[in-house]
Amino acid sequence: MKNLKKIMTARLLAAILLLAVCMAGCAAPAESNSGVPSETDAPAESDGSGAPADAPQALTLPVLDEIDADVTAGTAGSSLLAVQAAVKLLDWGVNTGLDTDEIGTAASVWLSAKNEGRTECLQKLELVDDAYQKLLTDEARELLDDAGCAEVEITWGSEPVEPVEAIMRSAGLRDADSGDDAAWDVAGFEKSLLENYGVTPHHYEDLGDGVYQVYVEIDGKLVPFVTVDSATGDYHG
Numbered sequence: 001m002k003n004l005k006k007i008m009t010a011r012l013l014a015a016i017l018l019l020a021v022c023m024a025g026c027a028a029p030a031e032s033n034s035g036v037p038s039e040t041d042a043p044a045e046s047d048g049s050g051a052p053a054d055a056p057q058a059l060t061l062p063v064l065d066e067i068d069a070d071v072t073a074g075t076a077g078s079s080l081l082a083v084q085a086a087v088k089l090l091d092w093g094v095n096t097g098l099d100t101d102e103i104g105t106a107a108s109v110w111l112s113a114k115n116e117g118r119t120e121c122l123q124k125l126e127l128v129d130d131a132y133q134k135l136l137t138d139e140a141r142e143l144l145d146d147a148g149c150a151e152v153e154i155t156w157g158s159e160p161v162e163p164v165e166a167i168m169r170s171a172g173l174r175d176a177d178s179g180d181d182a183a184w185d186v187a188g189f190e191k192s193l194l195e196n197y198g199v200t201p202h203h204y205e206d207l208g209d210g211v212y213q214v215y216v217e218i219d220g221k222l223v224p225f226v227t228v229d230s231a232t233g234d235y236h237g
Contacts, residue, residue, distance in 0.1 A: 059106040063092045064167070073123040079131070082124075083147035086131035093161035100166040105210065107170035108230050111186045112204040112212060122187065125171045132164060185233060199225060 067085045072078050096103075114121050134143055136158050144152050168174050172187025193199055193214075202222055205213040210230040215222050228235035 058109070059098070059102050061103065061106050061110060061167070063089055064107065064110050067124055067128055068121055071124040071127060073120060073127060078127060080147045082127035082131040083135070083143055084149060085128045086135055087144070087149055087152055089128060089132060089164055089167075090135060090156050090161060093164040094156055096163050098163060100162050103163050104166040104170045105230050107167045108186050109206075109210075109212075111171065112201075112230075115201075115203045118186075122171055125168070126173060129168050129171075129173050136160065189228060189233060189235065193226075197225075201225075 066088060071081050071085050111118055111121060131143070134140070135154075136156070140154055144150065144154075165174065170185060172185055172191075190201060193201065193216075199216040199218070201214045202217050203215050205215065205224075207213055207227065212228050212230060213224050214226050214228055214235070216225040217223075226235045226237045
């Protein structure tokens with residue numbers, strides 16, 4: 001009888017010990033997890049400049065990148081490609097909700113960033129502008145058919161589309177008094193530098209807040225020449 005009691009007691013202790021081990025094993029993962037920060041607890045990453053990664057970004061115009069990629073200047077078929085690009089530009093202009101002042105400034109910034117490729121970009125925009133203006137006339141249907149855009153419906157009228165006009169003003173393709181003066185006219189600015197100082201920009205450095213440092217080449221050296229405010233077009237040395 002004593003042996004039976006000992007056996008029962010030993011089995012009971014073994015069962016209690018096994019249960020305790022099982023409970024400890026189940027609790028271990030939860031305890032180790034508590035020391036690892038979750039994605040929501042992790043601090044916001046920085047973009048390297050000290051600003052949070054989700055800080056507001058400057059306005060960009062992907063439609064200009066498409067024009068740069070799709071249109072060629074001075075080659076066979078360039079006018080047809082320009083018509084196709086003008087259709088996309090018109091569709092974007094009719095449907096965008098962006099402010100025209102912001103569009104003009106963004107277009108100016110886009111052009112200034114092209115540096116050595118800026119002249120070619122201006123030529124492409126001039127081709128697209130020519131096609132765009134024709135698409136506002138009675139020639140539109142015939143022009144679309146010839147450019148392989150027979151399926152495109154003419155949903156725009158004959159009046160200039162202001163978002164498109166803002167881009168063309170920034171490219172120097174409109175008279176200064178034909179629109180607002182808030183957008184930076186890059187072509188006009190560079191013409192002014194050439195006429196007044198005999199220099200042309202080599203490249204632009206973004207200083208933030210829409211202000212750019214203009215570098216020119218003098219005696220074989222790149223030197224900072226003036227800063228320009230892209231919101232107003234004002235510049236000073």
